[in-house]
Amino acid sequence: MFNATQDRIVITGATGGLGSEIARQLLHIAPASLLGVSVRDPRRAEQLLEGGVRVRHGDFDDPATLDDAFEGAKSLLIISTRGDNERRVVQHRNAIEAAKRAGVQHLYYTSIVQREGSKFLPAEGHLQTEADLAASGLDYTIFRNGQYIENLPLFLGSSIETGELLLPPDGPVAWVARSDLAEGIARVMLTGGRDQESLLLTGPEALEFDDIAAIAGSIVGQPIRRRVVEGAEYAKILVSNGLPKGLATVLVSGFESRASGELALVDPALQEIVGRTLLTVDDVLPELLYEAANARVA
Numbered sequence: 001m002f003n004a005t006q007d008r009i010v011i012t013g014a015t016g017g018l019g020s021e022i023a024r025q026l027l028h029i030a031p032a033s034l035l036g037v038s039v040r041d042p043r044r045a046e047q048l049l050e051g052g053v054r055v056r057h058g059d060f061d062d063p064a065t066l067d068d069a070f071e072g073a074k075s076l077l078i079i080s081t082r083g084d085n086e087r088r089v090v091q092h093r094n095a096i097e098a099a100k101r102a103g104v105q106h107l108y109y110t111s112i113v114q115r116e117g118s119k120f121l122p123a124e125g126h127l128q129t130e131a132d133l134a135a136s137g138l139d140y141t142i143f144r145n146g147q148y149i150e151n152l153p154l155f156l157g158s159s160i161e162t163g164e165l166l167l168p169p170d171g172p173v174a175w176v177a178r179s180d181l182a183e184g185i186a187r188v189m190l191t192g193g194r195d196q197e198s199l200l201l202t203g204p205e206a207l208e209f210d211d212i213a214a215i216a217g218s219i220v221g222q223p224i225r226r227r228v229v230e231g232a233e234y235a236k237i238l239v240s241n242g243l244p245k246g247l248a249t250v251l252v253s254g255f256e257s258r259a260s261g262e263l264a265l266v267d268p269a270l271q272e273i274v275g276r277t278l279l280t281v282d283d284v285l286p287e288l289l290y291e292a293a294n295a296r297v298a
Helices: 017-029 042-050 063-068 085-102 124-133 149-156 179-190 209-221 233-239 245-259 269-274 280-296
Strands: 008-012 035-039 054-055 073-079 106-110 139-146 164-167 197-201 225-228
Touching: 008 017, 017 035, 017 073, 017 179, 035 042, 035 063, 035 139, 035 149, 042 054, 054 063, 063 085, 073 085, 073 179, 085 106, 085 124, 106 179, 139 179, 149 209, 149 280, 164 209, 164 233, 179 197, 179 269, 197 269, 209 225, 209 280, 233 245
Parallel strands: 008 035, 008 073, 035 054, 073 106, 106 139, 139 197, 164 225
Antiparallel strands: none
């Protein structure tokens, strides 16, 4: 059991999409006094502060700030940062070393499904962090998070208006709702244990973009035709729409990963942890498309 006055769960990146949802889930099942957050900009976490959560400035590029942010933590969740592999690995090492200085007993890390030899370019950085955790001397748990259903509107893009979805070849993906992931992570952290385990957290079904186009078409009331384009052409489309070339290259590598079957496995672990049926694309996508449509109008 946790002593809320001395032993605290601290999560990083608590103002991001996954981090904020994990904080919300923790607050559903634990007192606010148990939770601390480490964020780059504490002003963005004012609502958490007002709710009784300890909010401290923590910057992975400034290790000294992490000493204060992690102070008193029994368990620490490192939500993986963005950027190229080299920078991400250094940032995560800074967090691991700060956790050791702070006396953290158990580290949790949000990794990805892909393994060694993956075609997905960021995989190398995540795998290096996993190796660094194994060498840290601390107890740790790795969450191998599936791909978010919430990202689907970004891929669907203008297909809702044009009726044509242009994407590279893909394969089945066990898409998972971010809220389900967050609840599972929160429950694992509160329960404890899982030392030196790697948990594959996926959704309940594996779908290709042909399937997703059909679901989206039924939601908006018009057919969406899936048209396959080569990765190089897709990258050009992304860059022409204002995306940095480096990010476009990463996204193309994600499709190569899907086409290789790297994201197809449906694992029961997350459903067992939350103890209920997981949300599906059919459940979540209607609201996401509604929100996207309102954002375009606004």
